[in-house]
Amino acid sequence: VFDAGLRKHMLSIYNYMASGVLLTGIVAMLTAQSGLAYSLAGGPLMWIVMLSPLAIVFAMSFGANKFSTSTLQAMFWGFAVLMGLSLSSIFLIYTGASIAVTFFATAGAFAGLSLFGYTTKKDLTGMGSFLVMGVIGLLIASLINMFLQSPGLYWAISFLGVLIFAGLTAYDTQKLKEQYYYVSGTEFAGKAVVLGALNLYLDFINMFLFLLRFMGSARE
Numbered sequence: 001v002f003d004a005g006l007r008k009h010m011l012s013i014y015n016y017m018a019s020g021v022l023l024t025g026i027v028a029m030l031t032a033q034s035g036l037a038y039s040l041a042g043g044p045l046m047w048i049v050m051l052s053p054l055a056i057v058f059a060m061s062f063g064a065n066k067f068s069t070s071t072l073q074a075m076f077w078g079f080a081v082l083m084g085l086s087l088s089s090i091f092l093i094y095t096g097a098s099i100a101v102t103f104f105a106t107a108g109a110f111a112g113l114s115l116f117g118y119t120t121k122k123d124l125t126g127m128g129s130f131l132v133m134g135v136i137g138l139l140i141a142s143l144i145n146m147f148l149q150s151p152g153l154y155w156a157i158s159f160l161g162v163l164i165f166a167g168l169t170a171y172d173t174q175k176l177k178e179q180y181y182y183v184s185g186t187e188f189a190g191k192a193v194v195l196g197a198l199n200l201y202l203d204f205i206n207m208f209l210f211l212l213r214f215m216g217s218a219r220e
Contacts, residue, residue, distance in 0.1 A: 016197030027084025117173030
């Protein structure tokens with residue numbers, strides 16, 4: 001019974017996460033095709049579109065106990081749409097074919113890493129704090145390179161970004177699997193599904209964006 005419940009719980013997380021990624025992709029593509037992406041690029045509205053998803057992530061993470069499950073679900077879908085608007089700019093930089101190839105490469109890597117995190121007997125807890133520190137380091141290095149404009153640092157950040165979010169995919173999957181033991185049968189179970197989907201969504205999107213730096217072909 002526990003195993004069946006666990007499988008259902010994890011499947012719900014993956015369904016939400018995959019639906020969120022799909023919604024983001026559709027919104028990004030439609031925004032680019034409509035020409036709205038050109039209007040957003042470089043304008044003040046772009047900053048709002050870029051920062052709004054971050055605000056929603058913080059609200060969902062720190063206010064999970066205050067919000068109902070349905071509210072968290074609505075916030076997740078709103079987050080996915082805003083991310084689509086924000087990511088529409090990649091269609092202005094890279095060819096559609098290279099974006100598609102990178103997406104499917106990321107999907108394959110994500111599936112393998114998540115399966116590893118789900119099935120491995122090795123405790124990945126020790127990786128958690130190291131990987132979180134790595135994310136903070138990436139953010140700081142990215143901010144510094146906005147001023148330095150160093151190609152070497154750019155590629156180093158990209159390489160480390162792929163590795164860090166690959167590790168987080170396995171780590172978060174194992175953490176979500178173990179979390180089921182504590183949330184099963186509680187009112188928080190529904191919220192845990194949405195928050196788990198958000199975690200895996202962020203791992204996927206970030207790994208995709210860092211891989212796109214290597215695999216993306218620039219538009220002429």
